[in-house]
Amino acid sequence: MTKLARMPHIALPFLLGGALFAAPAATVPAQAPAPAGPQEAGVVGLFIDSQSLQPTVVLRGKRDRRSFGMAIGAAEATGIVYPLENRVPPRPLTHDLFLSLFGRLKVTVTRVVITDLKDGIYYAIVFLDAGGTEMQLDSRPSDAIALAVRAGAPIFAAEEVLEEASISMREDESEETEVEKFREFLDQITPEDFKSQ
Secondary structure (H helix, E strand, O other), X not given: OOXXXXXXXXXXXOOOOOOEEEOOOOOOOOOOOXXXXXXXXXXXXXXXXOOOOOEEEEEEEOOOOOEEEEEOOHHHHHHHHHHHOOOOOXXXXXXXXXXXXXHHOOEEEEEEEEEEEEOOEEEEEEEEEEOOEEEEEEXXXXXXXXXXXXXXXXXXXXXXXXXXXXXXXXXXXXXXXXXXXXXXXXXXXXXXXXXXX
16 A cells, blocks of 8 residues: 655655655646646656655646656656755756756757657657757656756646546645545556556
């Protein structure tokens, strides 16, 4: 059984034993039905499954609060957590190196989009601006998220991904109800549900 511990602020890079790494909560106002197309998503947090020790990043749509998780590697989890905690590693991580290179080449990360979910594998595109020219790079979502968090670029999830992978969080539910539903969701999933990228 997966245990989930709620933390009010970003704490450690990630905790073993199934604890949740939680980003600060934001209130999302009720809105009209979601239009088709990608919606911006925020990183809710990271957790480590207590049995498999597999890190999972959890994202939530900003428009309709649907959430979904993706199993990722330990290095990618570290790459996502450090900038969320405003921590600087003693030596640059791979994602830091890429952003340094982009900066010297006058290239910026404008957004990332988690585009697809096929056979349990997520796909993403990193959108770059190079002097007014848009470029797109195929990417693993975990790397795309790590770059976006560092660059302050928005993360989007395609509607198809949200339809297939998400759980809904209603606006009228309390934080405690939301956390309890999320715990139930986590208790029902297995590492196989999140095939690694």
